[in-house]
Amino acid sequence: MPHDVSRASLPRRQLGRFIRRQREENTTLPQSQVAAAMQWSHSRYSRLERGEPGKVLDRDLVELGSILDIEDDQVAVMIELARQVAEKTWYNSYNDLIRSNFDVYMRLETEAHSMQIFRPDVVPGLFQTSDYSRTLDRIFFPTESAEEQDRRAELKLRRQRNITRKRNPLTADLVLHESVLHTRVGNDAIMSAQLRRLADLSTQPNLTVQILPFKAGFPTGTPVGPFFVLDFEPGMNTTTSSSLVYTETYTGAIYLEEEADLSLFRKAMAEIQCAALDHTASRNLIRQVARKDPHQ
Incomplete structure (x- = not known):
């Protein structure tokens, strides 16, 4: 539940x-x-x-x-x-920008040891360029001032240190549906830069990026929305489940910790990864789309 x-x-x-x-x-x-x-x-x-x-x-x-x-x-x-x-976290100064149901995820993301991500719709925040992120935020938060938008972009960049820091970076396995590569956010230059960034990140030893191609259909037998499986390193705080699933919708978020739910989403992720292109083929496709002239 x-x-x-x-x-x-x-x-x-x-x-x-x-x-x-x-x-x-x-x-x-x-x-x-x-x-x-x-x-x-x-x-x-x-x-x-x-x-x-x-x-x-x-x-x-x-x-x-x-x-x-x-x-x-x-x-x-x-x-x-x-x-x-009671401890303060690095993102406390951004609390006014964080939606009430997202502060929990922020802490989970900061404390996670590894995660698996499936996004059939959009490049996830940890992998977004500043321009890609700003374009989406201007639409979703139309009443914010330029200063608030700048701070929101800064927050996103701070979050990305979880995967780019040199010491004990977060390990992340990402699968994107091929449609994400072709769904335009902003202009052609923004999309091209975003895809190049995605391809570059996929070369990092702690990150993998795979593309689920159109021809793969529905590997699980039904459409699956975006989800994140987060795993936490065992240690002092092993008093509860060391893993959970985070899913999000337009109106809110759900956190699942029961073993049955974890098993279901891990199974879905395994099936999606199996149907996706391998790491090299995925990177090649991302770079191919990034180079493509949209007017051809």
Whole structure:
């Protein structure tokens, strides 16, 4: 089932899911009894388990650990997660530009170790040139000032450091439908530059780009919308699922963490990658379209 995480960060969600699992596995206590033992309202405790905003102190988690029979080392993990909730991120200064349902994805993207992306419609933000991005933003945010548009473009460039930084860059496998190469955004020069950028990025060791050709039809047997499978490196914060799926529509976003959903989207990605052109053929096609004279 999708989780309503439009107001929750990754550490907050991890903390909530871990506490809920410990309560269910270690005790027979319902939420109401745990809340009473903590001298909290039921709603406050239930928000904690759902990963929604709310201040929680170290001593609260120590007491909660005692009530739920959680080992001391796991309580330490809970405290670390709670402290991460309060940490500021590099994109805090852009909060006024980030849609309410996208701040969660921003944190996930920053913390992910690797991701798989399928876009049948548009070049994803991590791979966009500034002009391609600005063209779309001017249409989608028509009332913004020139200064706001500049900051939005700056935000996109900052995000791209996730895949271009030299130390531990994000690994990304991207599959685009061939129609994306021919769907004009801006003018011919903008599209040509975007495609050249895409081809150049595909040569980086942490990135792969494949094109799903028109002739491939529907590899999954049905049209599939855009989706991202994000994987997080195991380590300190392994109290919950280390992977999730992000899908987006015109009106909002959905985050899926259940194993059944992950398996379904991984299967879809494998089928799409199998039907797509290989990396070299994809790069050649991208560069061919980038060189093509649109007036011929």
